[in-house]
Amino acid sequence: MISxxxxxxxxxxxxxxxxxxxxxxxxIIKVKGIGRVVVGNPLFLPDNQTQVLWDxxxxxxxxxxxxxxxIATRKTITYDQTLSVCPSALNEQLFCxxxxxxxxxGKPTNNTFGFQTGKCVPSFEDRTKxxxxxxxxxxxxxxxxxxxxxxxxxxxxxxxxxxTIVSFGEFNIKLRTVKVDTEFSCRFNPDTAARCPIFRIGYxxxxxxxxxxxxxLTALYSHGGLIEIKQNWKCNFDFEIDRxxxxxxxxxxxxxxxDDLFSPGINYRYVNKYRVNxxxxxxxxxxxxxxxxxxxxxxVGGFDLYYxxxxxxxxxxxxxxxxxICEFIFKYIHKNNEQYCQGKIxxxxxxxDRNIVTIKFSISFAYQSFNMMKTTISYFALFLxxxxxxxxxQVCQNVDQYGQCSxxxxxxxxxxxxxxxxxxxxxxxxxxxxxxxCNSANNTCQSSDTVCVHHPRCQNAPVCYPxxxxxxxxxxxxxxxxxxxxxxSTTSIPWSTTTTTSVQPKCPRLITFxxxxxxxxxxxxxxxxxxxxxxxxxNYMNVTYHEQINGSSGYSNALTSGHxxxxxxxxQNLHMINNAAKxxxxxxxxxxxxxNNNLILEITGKRGGTISNTRxxxxxxQSQRVDLDWSFLETVSFSAEDSKSNAKGRETSFGIDNLCIxxxx
Numbered sequence: 001m002i003s004x005x006x007x008x009x010x011x012x013x014x015x016x017x018x019x020x021x022x023x024x025x026x027x028i029i030k031v032k033g034i035g036r037v038v039v040g041n042p043l044f045l046p047d048n049q050t051q052v053l054w055d056x057x058x059x060x061x062x063x064x065x066x067x068x069x070x071i072a073t074r075k076t077i078t079y080d081q082t083l084s085v086c087p088s089a090l091n092e093q094l095f096c097x098x099x100x101x102x103x104x105x106g107k108p109t110n111n112t113f114g115f116q117t118g119k120c121v122p123s124f125e126d127r128t129k130x131x132x133x134x135x136x137x138x139x140x141x142x143x144x145x146x147x148x149x150x151x152x153x154x155x156x157x158x159x160x161x162x163x164t165i166v167s168f169g170e171f172n173i174k175l176r177t178v179k180v181d182t183e184f185s186c187r188f189n190p191d192t193a194a195r196c197p198i199f200r201i202g203y204x205x206x207x208x209x210x211x212x213x214x215x216x217l218t219a220l221y222s223h224g225g226l227i228e229i230k231q232n233w234k235c236n237f238d239f240e241i242d243r244x245x246x247x248x249x250x251x252x253x254x255x256x257x258x259d260d261l262f263s264p265g266i267n268y269r270y271v272n273k274y275r276v277n278x279x280x281x282x283x284x285x286x287x288x289x290x291x292x293x294x295x296x297x298x299x300v301g302g303f304d305l306y307y308x309x310x311x312x313x314x315x316x317x318x319x320x321x322x323x324x325i326c327e328f329i330f331k332y333i334h335k336n337n338e339q340y341c342q343g344k345i346x347x348x349x350x351x352x353d354r355n356i357v358t359i360k361f362s363i364s365f366a367y368q369s370f371n372m373m374k375t376t377i378s379y380f381a382l383f384l385x386x387x388x389x390x391x392x393x394q395v396c397q398n399v400d401q402y403g404q405c406s407x408x409x410x411x412x413x414x415x416x417x418x419x420x421x422x423x424x425x426x427x428x429x430x431x432x433x434x435x436x437x438c439n440s441a442n443n444t445c446q447s448s449d450t451v452c453v454h455h456p457r458c459q460n461a462p463v464c465y466p467x468x469x470x471x472x473x474x475x476x477x478x479x480x481x482x483x484x485x486x487x488x489s490t491t492s493i494p495w496s497t498t499t500t501t502s503v504q505p506k507c508p509r510l511i512t513f514x515x516x517x518x519x520x521x522x523x524x525x526x527x528x529x530x531x532x533x534x535x536x537x538x539n540y541m542n543v544t545y546h547e548q549i550n551g552s553s554g555y556s557n558a559l560t561s562g563h564x565x566x567x568x569x570x571x572q573n574l575h576m577i578n579n580a581a582k583x584x585x586x587x588x589x590x591x592x593x594x595x596n597n598n599l600i601l602e603i604t605g606k607r608g609g610t611i612s613n614t615r616x617x618x619x620x621x622q623s624q625r626v627d628l629d630w631s632f633l634e635t636v637s638f639s640a641e642d643s644k645s646n647a648k649g650r651e652t653s654f655g656i657d658n659l660c661i662x663x664x665x
Contacts, residue, residue, distance in 0.1 A: 016311025018301035023233045025166030027294050029069045031060040033158030033201075036151040054150060059158075061287065067294040071201065073155060073221050074288040075148040078141045081282050085117055086138030087124045087131050094132040096120035103132035113140055141284055152221055156202025159187070162294065163197060164231060164248070171237050171302055175246055188250070195247050201290075204229070208254045219258030223265025224288040226256035233298030248298065255293075266291050396425045401454065407507045408561065411475035414453040417443040417462045424451065426470040427514070427562070432458035435465065476510070476561060476658075507587065508662035513540050514562030521545040526566060529579060532663065536575035541567050541655070554621035558592035558655030566659075567594070571652035574638040580663065583607065585631040587660040593619040593640075594653035600641040601654060605633045619654060632664065 039050045057063070059072040088094045092110050096103055097120065105118035114136025123129045124143045134140070164177045177197045186196035188203065204227065209215060230253065235246035258265045265288060273282040331337055396405040396413035405413045405425035415423040417438065438445055438452040443462055445452050450464035511531045521542040526535040543559045558565050568574040578584050586605065593599040597620045605613035605628075613630045619640070630636075640652040 015301055016314070017303055017308040018236075018238070019170060019304035019307050020299050020301045021168050021170040023166040023168065023296055023298050023300065025164055025296055027067050027162055027164040027231075027296070029065070029067070029163075029294065030161045031069055031071060031158060032056055032161070033059075033154070035059065035154030035158070038149045038151065040147045040149070052148070059150065059289070067296070068292060069160065070289055070291045071155070071158060072287050072289040073150045073224065076141065076145050076286040076288075077148065078139065078145040078284040081137040081139065081284055082279060083136075084138045085133055085135050086140060087121050087143070088114075088116075088134045089140045089142045090123055090125050090129065090131065091142060092131075096130055096132055098130075109134055109136075113137070137282065137284070141286065149222075155221070156200065156205065158201040160199050160201065160292070161197060162199065162229075162231075164294075164296065166233060166296060168237075168300055171243075171300070173237065173243055175233070175235075177248065190250070194249070199229075199250075204252050204292075207252050211252075212254070215254060215257055216259045219264070220254075220290070221258070222288065223258035224267055225254060225258050225290055226266055227290060227292050228253045228255050228295055229292055230295045230297060233296070233300060235298075235300040237300055237302035242300075246300070396423045399423070406475035408475050408510045408512055414455065414465060414470075417452045417454060423453065424465075424470045425475045426453075426465060427475065432463070435463040438462040438464055507660040509660070511659040511661060512561045512657065513564040513566050516540055516564065519564065523567065523569075525569070531661075532579055532584075534577040534579060535566075536577065537569045537572040538574050538576070539567050539569045540564050543655075554592040554594045554623075555655045557621060557623040558590060558657050560590045560623070560657040565655045565657040567655050568638065568640065568653060571640065571649045573640075573648075574656075575635060577635045578633070583632045583634055583664045585662045585664065586628050586633055586636055587662065588625060588627045588629075589659045590623050590625055590657045591619060592623040592655055593621050594650075594655060595621070596642070596651060597621055598643050599652065599654065600643060602639045602641070603628070604637045604639070605630045606635040606637070607632055608634065 034053060034055045037052045037054050039052055054072075061070060061072060088109060094103065094109065094116070101118075101120045103116050103118050103120055105116060107116045108114070109116065109132075114134035117133045117135055119133040120130050121133045123131045124139060162177065165174065166176070167174045177195075179195075182195075182197065184198065186193045186198060188194075188196040188199045205217065205220075208227065209217060230251045231248045232251065233246065233248045235242045237243050256263075256266060267286055267288045269284060269286045271282045271284050273280060275281065396403065399405055399413040401415055401423075402412040405411060411425050411427055413423045414426050432455070435455070435458060436445075436450075438461075443452050445464035447464065449467050451467060451470070452462050453465045455461070455463045455465070509531075513526070516527060516530060519540060519542070523539040523541045523546075526538045526540050528534055541555065542563050543555050543565055544563050547553070547556055555565060555567065566574070591601065593601075599619040601617050601619050603613075603615045603617070603626070604611055612633065613628070615626070615628065617624075617626060638654070638656070640654055642651040645651060
């Protein structure tokens with residue numbers, strides 16, 4: 001059901017089976033109309049007003065632009081300007097008097113129409129006021145200008161013709177807004193004439209006011225504004241009717257109004273210059289109006305097999321998280337979550353097979369019926385989460401808790417919580433503070449990298465023990481065995497690796513360097529008294545951390561168990577000296593050169609200050625096992641020589657692990 005919903009939404013609803021493309025095109029726009037204009041000037045007639053007519057050649061300036069057009073609604077005209085000196089306009093507020101004269105010669109005016117002469121003169125607009133005199137084109141704008149205002153009712157009857165041609169290269173299709181059957185006497189209306197390419201300006205302004213009645217249309221007419229006409233193409237080329245007859249929809253938006261607090265309206269200036277009797281004059285016109293911008297937008301789609309498979313693959317990938325989402329909802333959010341949890345079946349098996357512990361966890365969901373919103377919904381199991389972990393360890397059946405179960409004396413038996421009289425052999429040293437408690441309801445661990453075991457030292461509470469600490473490399477068995485690791489992920493897709501490793505025969509006492517108390521990742525001297533010896537020029541090293549910092553080396557090959565090995569500090573001679581009065585036997589060890597092959601290593605055993613045993617071997621960066629079986633020793637020394645140099649240092653470094661010894665009784 002979930003798959004059907006996802007695929008239906010992604011493939012069908014979202015049209016994932018289609019390839020999409022945006023339109024590319026341009027428009028030709030023409031404006032028509034005639035309007036009455038009221039002209040006002042203090043020097044004209046007693047009523048200061050007269051009336052003229054404007055046609056498209058006067059209010060549509062410029063007549064043709066790309067995807068935009070301008071309609072003038074008001075003009076301020078200043079006639080017969082010439083270069084001279086004159087009073088500044090009152091709106092510049094450059095006031096002065098005979099006592100206080102702030103006018104500064106050569107300083108530009110605020111509106112940059114001219115430069116001050118430094119004189120204080122009577123205003124041209126109001127002789128009772130005095131202003132700074134300027135050197136400019138005189139008379140200055142607004143001091144003696146004519147104001148032409150287009151009649152609003154005539155403006156609303158203006159028409160604009162929009163002819164658009166768009167192309168879709170991906171589909172090799174061209175569409176246009178003017179068809180063979182286009183009726184040019186029509187006027188656009190989304191309900192009755194949605195395909196008409198001719199728009200009334202009044203209709204556009206009405207739509208803007210309808211969307212936002214707070215807009216000040218009077219200020220828009222007087223100071224101008226910016227209006228967007230959005231032409232949106234939505235076509236489905238899977239249908240033949242859209243391949244030839246698709247038509248856009250239109251919407252309108254006011255981008256800049258006439259009473260904007262920061263920069264109201266839209267205006268620009270232009271001049272016409274002429275000469276009379278050798279004197280140059282000009283007519284300055286400031287134009288206010290409505291600027292319309294046509295935006296061609298949209299998206300068209302058509303069937304494409306590639307995108308269909310891509311959508312199906314995308315939908316399937318979402319199924320990965322569907323399990324987690326449903327699990328979270330039913331377990332933590334749904335009101336019947338307790339019934340849901342009771343329907344789970346937990347199984348934990350412990351199987352012994354050739355010294356390999358197989359821990360199997362499986363979680364399934366039983367048939368349930370929930371009452372949700374007065375409707376009984378029954379469903380079967382939706383998910384199956386299974387995990388099988390085979391850890392390379394011994395089964396310690398019939399062994400006491402913490403009992404010896406490995407040749408490594410640092411390992412002990414941890415009893416499994418969900419298994420009778422059986423456990424896993426693991427490293428004893430992890431602190432309880434580093435272990436999390438098992439789920440109290442079913443004695444399981446949330447992480448697949450841990451196993452729930454009894455741990456009486458941790459307040460008698462079952463804890464989640466790291467799988468990595470019950471590995472054969474940490475707790476070697478007593479015989480040679482084939483090791484196999486099989487992991488089945490939560491998606492039930494298994495992967496496996498199989499290796500064959502020769503494990504040391506039973507060793508009375510194995511020194512692994514993995515149980516040093518408070519060990520850190522950075523190489524440090526081996527503590528005095530560790531495993532009953534004094535260590536000279538001997539450091540312990542975390543090989544995993546070392547490789548992350550310095551890259552691969554022979555140290556990783558020397559590593560036989562856990563994460564730590566012993567290394568000779570700075571390439572010096574390494575000595576291990578028995579602390580006790582009794583002697584010891586050195587049976588075997590694992591060793592490898594750190595950085596170069598053919599390193600000569602001399603191992604010397606002493607008793608009473610006299611050399612009793614010696615062995616010279618050639619080390620490679622690959623590890624090798626050295627069987628010695630020397631007895632009655634007090635001191636063992638390791639000295640390396642580089643075949644190319646006698647110097648001690650990086651070239652003479654080596655790593656040692658799994659020293660097998662036995663103290664003489």
